[in-house]
Amino acid sequence: MKRVLAALVGLMLSATAHAQDNYPSRVVKVIVPYTPGGITDVLARLVADGLSHALGQQFIVENRPGGGTSIGTRAVVTAPPDGYTLLMGTTVLSINPHLMANLDYDAAKDLVPIANVGESIGLIAVPESTPVKTLAELIALEKSKPGQLSFGSAGPGSIGHIAGEMFNQLAGTKFTHVAYRGSAPLLNDAMGGHIPMIVDGVITTLPAIQGGKLRPLVILRAKRTELLPDVPTSAEAGFPDLISTSYYGYLAPRGTPEEIVTKLNTEINKILSRPDVQEKIKQQGAVLTGGSPEDFAKLIEQTTKRYGDIIKAANITAN
Numbered sequence: 001m002k003r004v005l006a007a008l009v010g011l012m013l014s015a016t017a018h019a020q021d022n023y024p025s026r027v028v029k030v031i032v033p034y035t036p037g038g039i040t041d042v043l044a045r046l047v048a049d050g051l052s053h054a055l056g057q058q059f060i061v062e063n064r065p066g067g068g069t070s071i072g073t074r075a076v077v078t079a080p081p082d083g084y085t086l087l088m089g090t091t092v093l094s095i096n097p098h099l100m101a102n103l104d105y106d107a108a109k110d111l112v113p114i115a116n117v118g119e120s121i122g123l124i125a126v127p128e129s130t131p132v133k134t135l136a137e138l139i140a141l142e143k144s145k146p147g148q149l150s151f152g153s154a155g156p157g158s159i160g161h162i163a164g165e166m167f168n169q170l171a172g173t174k175f176t177h178v179a180y181r182g183s184a185p186l187l188n189d190a191m192g193g194h195i196p197m198i199v200d201g202v203i204t205t206l207p208a209i210q211g212g213k214l215r216p217l218v219i220l221r222a223k224r225t226e227l228l229p230d231v232p233t234s235a236e237a238g239f240p241d242l243i244s245t246s247y248y249g250y251l252a253p254r255g256t257p258e259e260i261v262t263k264l265n266t267e268i269n270k271i272l273s274r275p276d277v278q279e280k281i282k283q284q285g286a287v288l289t290g291g292s293p294e295d296f297a298k299l300i301e302q303t304t305k306r307y308g309d310i311i312k313a314a315n316i317t318a319n
Helices: 002-023 037-054 067-078 092-099 136-142 159-171 182-189 203-211 258-272 275-283 293-314
Strands: 028-032 059-063 085-090 110-126 149-155 177-181 198-201 214-219 245-253
Touching: 002 214, 028 037, 028 159, 037 059, 037 085, 037 245, 037 275, 067 085, 067 092, 067 110, 067 203, 067 214, 067 245, 085 092, 085 110, 085 198, 085 293, 092 198, 092 293, 110 182, 110 203, 110 258, 110 293, 136 214, 149 159, 149 182, 159 177, 159 293, 182 198, 182 203, 198 203, 203 214, 245 258, 245 293, 258 275, 258 293
Parallel strands: 028 059, 028 085, 149 177, 149 198
Antiparallel strands: 085 245, 110 198, 110 214, 110 245
């Protein structure tokens, strides 16, 4: 009996190793918890197409929006950890635990990072019609009218909302938050001069900036971006801790074999090294990242803590 059991165990281990060596042997689903067309969807499809060609099996993107990304994320968390269901996750993974008390999963424990594909950058901008030219001038203006000025973001609990409150904390200002239903109405009001300051992404504001409708004061990143090379960083403006970037990366259900994670990470980094892919990522207004699973895990951990501290201090809610 012991010999039979040992033989069965040996066969199972051999079959598992064989399956991992032959991965992928069938179609792989990449869940994007957003509607088609946005940067998350575009980056997911760009990498999925590269993986399909590199590994000889189709990597198909499936959009599952809703629930503040929880619907799509839950679909991956509850999937078998075999490498055939992946997630294109974003910084929302680091924000939701602090805003959604009823989440029935823990992204930090239930997902394993594979590779960070890229990041988008936040910025602070004002209407072109305003006399404010620098961040220092904006702070001085608010302090001359304490509590009377507002800042807009794409929604309650959004990255822009959190970054705006972080700015208040660091600068000692009291800008009142105004939540919009997305970046489009936010930008329309800003371009019309109806709100004195906005905090949003380079990706969404770039056309208005290039069109002379918005004036960027500072990008919320440690290094300047090629997209707006003349705009100073938050550190250059005197606020090195005023950082707001968003990550976009591939993750898998916890328990996915390390060999599969390593294989996917290696191929994704190869894809990201291609000039044509780098150009497409740049066209999306994103910054290519890449790196190891450990790099991505560390970034997620740091981002989750940083945003959690800000959300708690500013009493930010998703409502």
